Amino acid sequence: MKTTTKKLTTATYVTLMLLMLTSPALAYPPDPDNAALLYYQSYIAYEKADDTMQEMVADLAMGKIEPNERIKKYIENCRGAINLALSAAEIPHCNWGLKYSDGLSMQMAHLGQVRKLNYLIIAEARILAADGANRQAIDRHLTVRKMSRHIGDETIISFLVSVAINRLADSCIRDILADTPQDLEILTGLKNELALIASRPLSIKSALKTEKEVFLETMRLENLKELAEMLVGGIIESDDKEAELLRTADESFVEKNRDYYSNYMDSFQGILSKAIVYETTYAKLKALSDKLQKDVAENPAATLTVAMAPALCKLYGHEVRNETALNAVRAAVEVYIVKAKTGQLPEKLPAGLPKDLFSGKDFKYEKTKDGFVLRCRGKDLEKDEIHQYEFKVKK
Amino acid sequence: MRPKENIEEFVKVRKPHVTTSREMDKRTLDDSFAAMEQTILAKSADHKPSTPRIIILSRMIKLAAAAVIIVGISFYIAHQGPSEQGITTKFLEVAESPSEIMTMKSLTIAYRRGGIEGIENQCEKALKILGPQPASISLGDLFNGSKS
Numbered sequence: 387m388k389t390t391t392k393k394l395t396t397a398t399y400v401t402l403m404l405l406m407l408t409s410p411a412l413a414y415p416p417d418p419d420n421a422a423l424l425y426y427q428s429y430i431a432y433e434k435a436d437d438t439m440q441e442m443v444a445d446l447a448m449g450k451i452e453p454n455e456r457i458k459k460y461i462e463n464c465r466g467a468i469n470l471a472l473s474a475a476e477i478p479h480c481n482w483g484l485k486y487s488d489g490l491s492m493q494m495a496h497l498g499q500v501r502k503l504n505y506l507i508i509a510e511a512r513i514l515a516a517d518g519a520n521r522q523a524i525d526r527h528l529t530v531r532k533m534s535r536h537i538g539d540e541t542i543i544s545f546l547v548s549v550a551i552n553r554l555a556d557s558c559i560r561d562i563l564a565d566t567p568q569d570l571e572i573l574t575g576l577k578n579e580l581a582l583i584a585s586r587p588l589s590i591k592s593a594l595k596t597e598k599e600v601f602l603e604t605m606r607l608e609n610l611k612e613l614a615e616m617l618v619g620g621i622i623e624s625d626d627k628e629a630e631l632l633r634t635a636d637e638s639f640v641e642k643n644r645d646y647y648s649n650y651m652d653s654f655q656g657i658l659s660k661a662i663v664y665e666t667t668y669a670k671l672k673a674l675s676d677k678l679q680k681d682v683a684e685n686p687a688a689t690l691t692v693a694m695a696p697a698l699c700k701l702y703g704h705e706v707r708n709e710t711a712l713n714a715v716r717a718a719v720e721v722y723i724v725k726a727k728t729g730q731l732p733e734k735l736p737a738g739l740p741k742d743l744f745s746g747k748d749f750k751y752e753k754t755k756d757g758f759v760l761r762c763r764g765k766d767l768e769k770d771e772i773h774q775y776e777f778k779v780k781k
Numbered sequence: 782m783r784p785k786e787n788i789e790e791f792v793k794v795r796k797p798h799v800t801t802s803r804e805m806d807k808r809t810l811d812d813s814f815a816a817m818e819q820t821i822l823a824k825s826a827d828h829k830p831s832t833p834r835i836i837i838l839s840r841m842i843k844l845a846a847a848a849v850i851i852v853g854i855s856f857y858i859a860h861q862g863p864s865e866q867g868i869t870t871k872f873l874e875v876a877e878s879p880s881e882i883m884t885m886k887s888l889t890i891a892y893r894r895g896g897i898e899g900i901e902n903q904c905e906k907a908l909k910i911l912g913p914q915p916a917s918i919s920l921g922d923l924f925n926g927s928k929s
Contacts, residue, residue, distance in 0.1 A: 440908075490886035495911055498883055498904035543888045543900060550897050565902070600885065616886050 389555050395650070407703075421536050422496075424474035429499040432506065434466035435460060440502075447508040447554060449561055453516050468510060471503050475529040480536035486596070489604050490616065497547045500537055504530050504551045508558050520566040524576055527562060530555045531583045531711045538588075539557050541600075542696055545593040549708045552588075555736055557712045563718065564778035567605050568726035577719045584716060584740070587709050591658050598651040607640045616743065617693045628682070628689045642687035650678065650691050654698055664744050670765045671698040703768035706743045713740035714760045714775040717749055721758060725779060731758060744773070882907045 418424060435443065439460055461468070474480075482520045511526035534552050539545040555680040566572065604613060614632045631639070632699055657670045675698045717739040724732045735751035742749045745764030754757045757779040765772050881887050882903065891903040 490884065490889070491881075492885045493883060494885055495883040495907060497888070497900075498907040498911070501901070502908055503902050541885065543885060543892065546892060546900055547904070550901055616890065623806050677899055700896075 398455065402413060402752065415738070419477060419479055421474040421477040421480035423505070423506065424470045424477070425480075425496070425500060425533075426535070428467045428470035428503060429496070431470060432464040432503070433460065443509045444505050445558065446512055447505045447558070448513065449557060453509075453513040455510065458513055460636075461506065461513060464506055467503065469504060471507060471533065472529055475532040475536070480538070481506075482538075486600065488599050489609075490612075494541075494543060496545065497537065498532065501547060501551065504533060507533075508554055511562065515562045515565055520562060520569075521572050523562050524559070524566070524572060525560045527555055528576070528579050528583075530558075531580075535583060535588070539590065539593045541596050542590065542593045542701065545588060545590055545701075546704065548588050549704050552708055552712065556715060559715055560718075560775070560777060563722060565780055567780055568722055572722065573719055573723045573726055577716070579718065580712070580716050584709075584712055588705065590705050591655060594651060594655055594658075594696075598697065602644060602648060605640060605690055605694075606645050607635070607637050610635055610640065613690075622685045628693060631686055631689050639686060639689075643690040644689040646681075646685075647691045647695065650674070650695055654695075658702070663746055664764060665767070668699060668702065671702055675699060699768050707766060707769075707773070710743045710762065710773065711775065713743065714749060716740040716756075717760055718775070718777045721751070721777070722779070724749055731779065735760075751777075879910045882910060 439456070441450065442454075442457050443460070445458055446604055447454060460474045482496055484494065494714060507526050509532050511523045511530075514520075514526060515523035529550060534548040534555070537544050537548045537551065541546065610632070614629075617629075619630065653674055654671070657667060657674065678692055678695070682692040717735065720736055720739050721732060724730075724736065732751075733753075735748055739748060741747060742760075742762040742764060744766055747763045749760035750763055752761065754776070758779045759774055761774040761775050762772050788806060888900055888903055891899040893899075
C-alpha cells in the first residue's frame with residue numbers, strides 16, 4: 387500500500403513537471419498588453435506605396451472607386467502590418483507613450499501613421515465586401531472603430547483624428563450593410579460590438595484637461611518668444627493688436643493672461659460637465675465664446691486666450707456629430723435585425739434605440755424605395771443643418 | 782470656256798509632263814505666299830472698324846473684363862467658406878521642418894487654419910517626409926539575401 391502511494395506521488399510530480407516544461411505559456415514571453423506597441427510595429431511593416439497607390443487606397447476607402455487587382459496586391463503586401471493592427475485593436479489598454487513634458491513640442495507622429503493604417507483596413511473591408519466576405523468586412527470596420535478609441539481623446543488633436551477616422555468608418559459600414567444579406571447572427575454580433583464601443587464615447591472633456599495643462603505650462607514669460615513665433619503669422623496676423631501686445635509682454639501680462647485662460651477653460655469644462663440638452667449647451671458655449679471676443683477688445687488679459695483657446699462650439703459640434711452618427715448606425719442595425727427576423731422593414735422605429743443627440747429624441751424613421759432613412763429631429767446649430775443617414779437594404 | 786475650266790481640261794486630257802526643279806518650286810511657293818499676303822491685307826482693310834466703333838468695342842471689352850474679374854473673385858470667396866476657427870481661410874504651410882511637422886504645436890496650427898482637414902493634410906504631408914516605411918520583404922527574400 388505504502389509502495390503504491392509512493393509510486394502515485396512520484397507519477398504526479400513527474401506529470402506536473404512535464405506539464406510545466408512543455409506549457410507553451412512558458413515557452414516564450416507573453417504578447418504585449420499595450421496595443422500601442424503592436425501599432426508601432428505595424429507602422430514599420432507595411433509596404434512603401436507611391437503617391438498613385440496611396441491615392442487609390444484612399445479613394446477605395448472612401449468608396450470613390452471599386453477594388454482593382456493592383457490595390458488588392460498592395461493590400462496583400464501589407465498583410466503583416468494589417469494583422470498586427472487587428473491584434474492591437476483587440477487589446478483593451480493603449481498607451482502611446484507620448485512625452486507630455488515636451489509641451490507644445492510633443493511629437494504626435496503616430497497619428498499620421500495610424501490614419502494611414504485605418505485607410506488600409508477600410509480599403510480591405512471594401513475589398514472583402516465586394517468579394518462577398520461580409521462578416522470579415524464588418525470585422526474590419528469594427529477594428530477601425532476600436533482603433534479610433536485607441537487613438538483616444540487625451541488631446542484635442544487626437545480627438546479630432548479619431549473623429550475623422552470614424553467618419554470614414556461610418557460611410558464604410560453603411561455601404562457594407564447595403565450589400566449584406568440580412569444574417570441575424572452577423573447583425574447581432576455587430577450590434578453587441580457597437581454597444582461596447584459606444585459605452586466609451588469620445589469626449590472633448592478629457593482632451594480639454596490636457597490642452598489646458600499643456601498651454602498653461604507654455605504660457606510663461608520664458609516661453610513667450612516661442613509662443614509669439616507660433617501665434618504671430620500662424621494664428622494671429624503680424625499687424626494685429628494682439629501681436630503687438632505679445633511683443634511688449636511682461637511678467638504681469640503673462641500672469642493675467644494665464645488666469646484668464648485658466649478661468650475660461652474651466653468655464654468651458656463646467657458647461658460640458660453639466661451638458662444635458664444640445665441646444666442649451668451650444669447656447670452657453672456660444673455666449674462664452676462671444677464674451678471672449680468682446681473682452682479681447684478692451685482687456686489685454688484675454689489676448690492669449692483668444693489666440694490659444696479652441697473654438698468651443700466647433701469642438702462640441704464634432705463630439706455630438708460623431709456620437710450621433712454612431713447612434714444612427716446602431717439604430718439602423720436594429721432595423722436590419724427586424725428585417726432579418728420578419729423579412730420586412732418595420733413600419734416604425736423599435737422603441738429604446740440609441741438617440742439623435744441633437745434633439746435627445748429618437749431618430750425620425752422613414753422607409754424609402756431602397757431602404758430607409760434616419761433623420762435627426764434637432765438641428766446641428768454649428769452647421770445649420772439637420773443631418774440624415776441613408777441606409778439601403780439588399781433585395 | 783473660262784480660263785479655270787481650260788486649265789482643268791488641260792490637266793485632265795493632255796496630262797502635261799512638267800519637269801520640276803528646286804528653283805521652280807521655290808518660285809511657285811514665293812508667288813503663292815505673296816498672293817496670299819496681298820489678299821489678307823486687302824480683306825483687313827475692308828473690315829477695318831471706324832473710330833467710334835473702336836471706342837465702343839474698347840468700352841465693351843473693358844466692361845466684359847471687369848465683369849469676368851468680379852465674377853471670378855465672387856466665385857472664389859463664395860467657395861472658400863469659413864475656416865474652422867474663423868481666424869483665417871488660408872491653407873498656408875504650417876511646418877516644413879521634419880522635426881516639427883507632427884508636433885502638437887504644428888498640428889494645433891493646422892487645425893486652427895483648416896479644421897479637421899487641416900490636420901489630415903498635415904498627416905499626409907508628414908507621411909511623405911517621415912519614415913520608416915520599408916518596402917515589403919518576405920522571409921524568403923531575407924534568407925536569399927543573406928546567402929548572397
